[in-house]
Amino acid sequence: MRNKPVELVIAGVGGQGVLFVTGLLAEAAMKAGFDVLASETHGMAQRGGTVLSHLRVGDVKSPLVRTGSADAILVLRQDVLPVASVFLRPEGMAVVNAGRPVPPEEGRLMACIDAEPIAAAIGDFKTVNVIVLGFFLQQIERHPERLPMPVWRCADVREMLSTKRLKASGIEAFDRGYHELTS
Amino acid sequence: MEMVLGNQAIAYGLAENGCQVAASYPGTPASEILPGLATCKARFGMPQHVQWAVNEKVAFEIAYAAAMSGLRAAVSMKQVGLNVASDPFMSAAYMGTVGGFVVISADDPGPHSSQTEQDSRLMAMLAQVPVLDPATPLQAKEMTALAFTLSEAFQIPVMLRPTTRVCHSRQNMALAPIQATPKTPAFEKNPLRWAATPKFRLMLHRQLIEKLSAIAAHPATAPVRLNPNAKPSGDVIVTSGVVSAYTEDLLKDLGLWDQVACYQVLQPYPLHREFLSYLRSTYRRILVLEETMPVIEMQIADRDRVRGRLDETVPSFGELVPDVVESIVRGLFEMPRPRADRPQAPGKRPTLCPGCPHRASFFAIRKAAPKAIFTSDIGCYTLGLNLGAVDTVLCMGAAISQASGFYQAHRNLAKPPDIIATIGDSTFFHAGLPALVDAVVQQARFVLVILDNRTTAMTGNQPTPASGFGAGKEPLATVDIEALVRGCGVSYCRTADPALIDPFVAEIRHALAHAREHGPAVVIARHPCVLYFKPDPSERRPVRVSEDCDACGFCVQRFECPALVLEDGAERVRIDRTVCSDCGVCVQVCPNQALVVQASADLEGRNHAE
Numbered sequence: 001m002r003n004k005p006v007e008l009v010i011a012g013v014g015g016q017g018v019l020f021v022t023g024l025l026a027e028a029a030m031k032a033g034f035d036v037l038a039s040e041t042h043g044m045a046q047r048g049g050t051v052l053s054h055l056r057v058g059d060v061k062s063p064l065v066r067t068g069s070a071d072a073i074l075v076l077r078q079d080v081l082p083v084a085s086v087f088l089r090p091e092g093m094a095v096v097n098a099g100r101p102v103p104p105e106e107g108r109l110m111a112c113i114d115a116e117p118i119a120a121a122i123g124d125f126k127t128v129n130v131i132v133l134g135f136f137l138q139q140i141e142r143h144p145e146r147l148p149m150p151v152w153r154c155a156d157v158r159e160m161l162s163t164k165r166l167k168a169s170g171i172e173a174f175d176r177g178y179h180e181l182t183s
Numbered sequence: 184m185e186m187v188l189g190n191q192a193i194a195y196g197l198a199e200n201g202c203q204v205a206a207s208y209p210g211t212p213a214s215e216i217l218p219g220l221a222t223c224k225a226r227f228g229m230p231q232h233v234q235w236a237v238n239e240k241v242a243f244e245i246a247y248a249a250a251m252s253g254l255r256a257a258v259s260m261k262q263v264g265l266n267v268a269s270d271p272f273m274s275a276a277y278m279g280t281v282g283g284f285v286v287i288s289a290d291d292p293g294p295h296s297s298q299t300e301q302d303s304r305l306m307a308m309l310a311q312v313p314v315l316d317p318a319t320p321l322q323a324k325e326m327t328a329l330a331f332t333l334s335e336a337f338q339i340p341v342m343l344r345p346t347t348r349v350c351h352s353r354q355n356m357a358l359a360p361i362q363a364t365p366k367t368p369a370f371e372k373n374p375l376r377w378a379a380t381p382k383f384r385l386m387l388h389r390q391l392i393e394k395l396s397a398i399a400a401h402p403a404t405a406p407v408r409l410n411p412n413a414k415p416s417g418d419v420i421v422t423s424g425v426v427s428a429y430t431e432d433l434l435k436d437l438g439l440w441d442q443v444a445c446y447q448v449l450q451p452y453p454l455h456r457e458f459l460s461y462l463r464s465t466y467r468r469i470l471v472l473e474e475t476m477p478v479i480e481m482q483i484a485d486r487d488r489v490r491g492r493l494d495e496t497v498p499s500f501g502e503l504v505p506d507v508v509e510s511i512v513r514g515l516f517e518m519p520r521p522r523a524d525r526p527q528a529p530g531k532r533p534t535l536c537p538g539c540p541h542r543a544s545f546f547a548i549r550k551a552a553p554k555a556i557f558t559s560d561i562g563c564y565t566l567g568l569n570l571g572a573v574d575t576v577l578c579m580g581a582a583i584s585q586a587s588g589f590y591q592a593h594r595n596l597a598k599p600p601d602i603i604a605t606i607g608d609s610t611f612f613h614a615g616l617p618a619l620v621d622a623v624v625q626q627a628r629f630v631l632v633i634l635d636n637r638t639t640a641m642t643g644n645q646p647t648p649a650s651g652f653g654a655g656k657e658p659l660a661t662v663d664i665e666a667l668v669r670g671c672g673v674s675y676c677r678t679a680d681p682a683l684i685d686p687f688v689a690e691i692r693h694a695l696a697h698a699r700e701h702g703p704a705v706v707i708a709r710h711p712c713v714l715y716f717k718p719d720p721s722e723r724r725p726v727r728v729s730e731d732c733d734a735c736g737f738c739v740q741r742f743e744c745p746a747l748v749l750e751d752g753a754e755r756v757r758i759d760r761t762v763c764s765d766c767g768v769c770v771q772v773c774p775n776q777a778l779v780v781q782a783s784a785d786l787e788g789r790n791h792a793e
Contacts, residue, residue, distance in 0.1 A: 050530030063352035082528035
């Protein structure tokens with residue numbers, strides 16, 4: 001039996017930078033020596049509609065996550081949570097940008113961050129995606145058992161982020177997400 | 184190693200295999216192939232010609248002439264683009280090629296961003312050319328080499344048919360530097376072939392059939408056994424394209440990988456003869472999993488053994504995503520599902536971007552003529568249907584011909600309805616021109632609004648013939664839209680900025696008054712795409728919601744900007760700062776003047792300066 005791959009679904013709406021986050025996690029996984037397949041949404045749906053990315057790391061051929069299989073979902077807007085959570089496995093982890101905490105379903109881990117006030121404090125509303133990404137890295141450090149194997153380290157992803165053409169606010173946003181206090 | 188998008192992998196494969204001329208018209212999911220070639224050209228200093236063409240037919244014919252001259256050439260498009268290019272495609276199959284000629288037609292099962300789920304492999308069958316069907320970005324890259332050698336070995340165009348999940352997947356792969364070794368073009372005159380009359384066409388057709396027969400035995404493109412170690416049983420799964428990848432992962436997850444033989448068909452048409460007889464003599468049940476039409480399945484004549492779309496084992500429409508493949512496989516092998524299916528939640532519908540000039544255009548059009556028939560076209564502005572100003576969307580260019588048709592259908596009514604057609608700048612160039620000439624000749628009475636945002640926005644902001652630059656940002660000549668409209672014989676053509684809503688409403692009314700009496704009137708709504716031409720910070724007009732807002736919802740329903748939010752039970756509309764572009768257009772929309780531009784220090788200063 002082969003090792004179970006790590007499977008993520010990243011969800012948001014067009015313009016939020018779902019593809020940016022997916023690309024960053026994919027590249028970081030590749031740099032860590034894994035084989036990676038990711039699937040993106042382009043075209044009409046990108047115009048403000050739901051954008052879903054699938055990311056599979058390990059011994060895989062298919063770029064798509066089956067429903068009920070994802071180890072974790074990253075949700076950049078609460079209203080697309082229902083679309084993304086269909087993909088989450090029963091013991092999976094949901095990392096959600098939400099104004100108010102969302103009650104978890106049994107067995108699942110629900111980690112919420114209110115990214116918009118943080119983005120407002122930074123002065124750049126387009127950094128919500130990177131804030132949630134930082135928070136996701138904090139969560140997988142705290143709950144490593146939720147992923148079948150360790151793939152991402154905060155320092156590596158942060159390093160990768162710093163090579164992208166970003167405003168200075170990008171790294172600040174990532175750090176704030178990573179250091180966000182959770183109960 | 185780098186993470187490479189399927190389309191970029193195809194582009195790299197083309198460049199690596201010496202493609203010297205490539206042309207395309209953008210269309211999801213094929214749009215990134217040509218820019219990928221432009222990147223290779225710059226990255227490795229290659230002398231290829233890489234261009235966006237005005238439409239797919241023109242792109243095809245440009246690339247084909249290069250292949251006739253002995254060079255390797257490629258044309259790429261989406262599946263409905265091949266409909267536009269089908270005329271040269273069918274004919275080129277007969278005449279064949281000298282240099283390798285690859286026709287890339289990207290299908291969109293789902294459909295995610297298309298009018299149809301049509302299967303380009305059936306178009307290959309109709310044209311009688313071989314088609315290759317890649318499963319992954321890496322395989323798509325490898326198949327470009329296979330396509331070129333197959334094309335040259337049999338002097339025949341070869342189709343490469345990726346689907347959305349191949350085009351828009353990323354996979355890690357190594358891309359080695361490319362050393363360009365360009366060939367010298369040599370067009371050998373042979374009118375009996377290149378300008379064949381019907382009598383010689385019959386001969387060419389006979390030759391084509393002979394080529395196909397040989398290709399059905401060509402070893403390099405024969406089906407591949409994915410799991411040679413599986414125990415022999417009476418069952419086999421025959422797959423192609425990305426469904427092959429889904430099936431492999433699924434069989435491994437279900438513990439069937441060692442139990443059921445699984446094949447990937449690299450070349451769904453023509454299917455290898457030996458493979459067909461092997462299937463017949465070896466297996467009791469043959470499950471065929473392919474997207475989106477039963478192309479392989481139809482070529483297996485023995486109906487009693489085949490499970491697929493024709494006996495409804497496989498759904499006849501929609502994408503064969505891994506979940507669907509799982510239900511099919513579980514059903515066939517009588518494996519119950521361990522958990523109940525969770526219903527798919529509805530997503531958020533697409534909408535025009537905050538700050539999009541089309542939103543202002545549609546708002547004004549509907550205000551000017553609320554009861555008109557609104558024909559529209561293919562592009563971001565199809566989303567004008569959210570604003571109630573799009574009634575029809577058929578195919579590229581149809582807004583104009585359908586407007587003519589609606590006029591002819593209703594012209595004898597006592598009071599014929601107003602008709603307003605909307606078309607984007609790139610679509611106007613692509614297929615609008617012949618329709619406009621026709622409307623002028625027939626004096627069809629409608630207003631045509633050309634939504635000129637200076638780019639091909641929906642597919643990723645490719646240049647138009649009016650842009651003045653090419654696929655690699657190289658400078659090019661431009662064609663002026665006003666001059667073109669006048670050149671079609673239109674006497675009424677005015678240009679206006681839709682962001683100034685009231686004057687734009689007056690423009691539409693004025694054009695309608697002209698059209699009702701004289702024939703087609705054209706208004707060019709010119710305002711740059713907010714995604715591509717980032718507005719200057721000095722043009723920012725941050726808006727706030729004043730106490731005068733009574734939550735009537737007019738702006739949310741009729742202007743439908745994602746930045747205007749009215750939550751249930753809220754006393755006022757809220758501006759979502761995470762998406763607002765500060766275009767300030769919405770202040771012209773509110774019936775209570777409750778949306779106001781925020782007074783800020785630098786705005787004040789700017790107003791003074793004016």
